[in-house]
Amino acid sequence: MATTTAKRGRPRSFDREAALEQALRLFWERGYEATSVADLTTAMGIRPPSLYAAFGDKSALFGEVVDRYREGHGAYATRALAEEPTARAGVARMLREAAAMATDPDHPWGCLLISSTVNCTSPEVTGAVRELRNANVRALESLIRADVAAGHEPAGTDPAALAQFTAAVVQGMSQRARDGATRAELERVAADAMRIWP
Amino acid sequence: MATTTAKRGRPRSFDREAALEQALRLFWERGYEATSVADLTTAMGIRPPSLYAAFGDKSALFGEVVDRYREGHGAYATRALAEEPTARAGVARMLREAAAMATDPDHPWGCLLISSTVNCTSPEVTGAVRELRNANVRALESLIRADVAAGHEPAGTDPAALAQFTAAVVQGMSQRARDGATRAELERVAADAMRIWP
DNA sequence: CCACTTCTGTAGTGATCGCTAATGAAATGA
DNA sequence: TCATTTCATTAGCGATCACTACAGAAGTGG
Numbered sequence: 001m002a003t004t005t006a007k008r009g010r011p012r013s014f015d016r017e018a019a020l021e022q023a024l025r026l027f028w029e030r031g032y033e034a035t036s037v038a039d040l041t042t043a044m045g046i047r048p049p050s051l052y053a054a055f056g057d058k059s060a061l062f063g064e065v066v067d068r069y070r071e072g073h074g075a076y077a078t079r080a081l082a083e084e085p086t087a088r089a090g091v092a093r094m095l096r097e098a099a100a101m102a103t104d105p106d107h108p109w110g111c112l113l114i115s116s117t118v119n120c121t122s123p124e125v126t127g128a129v130r131e132l133r134n135a136n137v138r139a140l141e142s143l144i145r146a147d148v149a150a151g152h153e154p155a156g157t158d159p160a161a162l163a164q165f166t167a168a169v170v171q172g173m174s175q176r177a178r179d180g181a182t183r184a185e186l187e188r189v190a191a192d193a194m195r196i197w198p
Numbered sequence: 199m200a201t202t203t204a205k206r207g208r209p210r211s212f213d214r215e216a217a218l219e220q221a222l223r224l225f226w227e228r229g230y231e232a233t234s235v236a237d238l239t240t241a242m243g244i245r246p247p248s249l250y251a252a253f254g255d256k257s258a259l260f261g262e263v264v265d266r267y268r269e270g271h272g273a274y275a276t277r278a279l280a281e282e283p284t285a286r287a288g289v290a291r292m293l294r295e296a297a298a299m300a301t302d303p304d305h306p307w308g309c310l311l312i313s314s315t316v317n318c319t320s321p322e323v324t325g326a327v328r329e330l331r332n333a334n335v336r337a338l339e340s341l342i343r344a345d346v347a348a349g350h351e352p353a354g355t356d357p358a359a360l361a362q363f364t365a366a367v368v369q370g371m372s373q374r375a376r377d378g379a380t381r382a383e384l385e386r387v388a389a390d391a392m393r394i395w396p
Numbered sequence: 397c398c399a400c401t402t403c404t405g406t407a408g409t410g411a412t413c414g415c416t417a418a419t420g421a422a423a424t425g426a
Numbered sequence: 427t428c429a430t431t432t433c434a435t436t437a438g439c440g441a442t443c444a445c446t447a448c449a450g451a452a453g454t455g456g
Binding site: 397398399400401402403404405406407408409410411412413414415416417418419420421422423424425426 | 427428429430431432433434435436437438439440441442443444445446447448449450451452453454455456
């Protein structure tokens with residue numbers, strides 16, 4: 001198979017990445033189901049057939065938005081857990097950065113993975129995003145467990161409980177941000193949450 | 199004005215309270231906007247004109263549902279804070295009971311006030327329920343502050359921070375319940391959360 | 397009985413939902 | 427040049443949205 005770099009046919013007349021970013025903002029702000037295709041095409045500056053040709057359908061577009069979010073605005077969490085020397089330090093940094101991200105005035109408040117499919121009648125879409133959240137909880141639990149096994153955390157550290165508690169706090173912080181809580185308030189919540197670690 | 203107990207005209211042929219309960223279940227499960235009037239009339243066993251005659255419109259029906267929820271399934275929180283001798287004991291009981299309520303298999307998971315208007319395009323409905331949540335946070339802060347002033351809480355107790363932290367934990371527990379967290383897991387979260395109190 | 401009031405069921409309203417057929421426009425390959 | 431390929435536009439698909447006009451049914455007061 002020769003890799004044909006030259007493209008046939010009429011080239012796309014809009015910036016796919018820029019359009020995707022507009023879709024991300026809208027889904028982040030309003031959620032999956034409350035964002036209509038008409039809303040999307042208006043914000044993206046294209047007509048419905050262009051959206052369907054470039055992205056498939058609404059749920060596929062949302063899937064790309066979720067991927068983009070996880071690699072962009074949401075990547076801080078994975079980075080914090082991966083880069084800090086201990087699980088405890090990673091969680092502390094993640095919570096601190098979550099407070100900043102969730103209240104950043106440059107984009108919608110809260111976390112897209114947490115808020116965009118709360119009221120969604122599509123089991124596929126709801127289930128897929130829920131599974132991402134629950135996988136994050138399991139990954140955090142594994143990270144803490146590995147850290148305990150390596151002797152980096154004190155005895156009495158309960159990986160499952162700490163992961164579940166951290167998940168509840170993060171998801172609660174997202175909701176509080178959407179309700180208008182400030183960055184300072186959420187940073188205080190994050191700092192308080194760390195005090196339950198042994 | 200004489201109070202006419204006898205009703206004129208054709209009497210209503212359905213149980214208004216039972217119909218309201220069915221609407222509550224549906225709004226709790228799916229949220230405000232994702233629940234259609236057709237869904238509601240089917241669950242309530244009535245036709246649209248009966249719904250509109252008895253409840254006004256969809257948002258007014260939701261308003262009655264919210265009131266019913268606050269006086270019913272959601273009343274445990276106010277009761278816990280009012281009946282326990284200290285704010286600390288009240289919050290501990292509220293969190294413990296929240297874990298049980300949010301995972302009760304007899305009704306939808308989570309908290310209706312927290313989850314039913316996350317993705318809602320009506321500013322009136324969204325704002326009204328958000329204001330109820332934020333009023334609860336302020337009331338909790340006042341309760342803790344009064345308890346501190348009365349000398350029932352140790353020095354160093356920060357009413358605003360504790361109220362915000364508790365709100366985040368409760369709202370996070372609701373989300374975790376909708377994601378499938380068990381009662382035992384959430385009771386552990388609740389118990390852990392109480393450890394940040396001085 | 398009749399007149400009056402209120403509720404119920406039928407059958408819609410216009411608007412919006414996600415999505416697409418058909419046609420013309422803009423690029424490439426030969 | 428000209429056929430081929432791909433995209434953009436117009437226009438509209440059937441389904442569903444929240445909501446209601448209308449007429450008949452079921453009660454009360456006289």
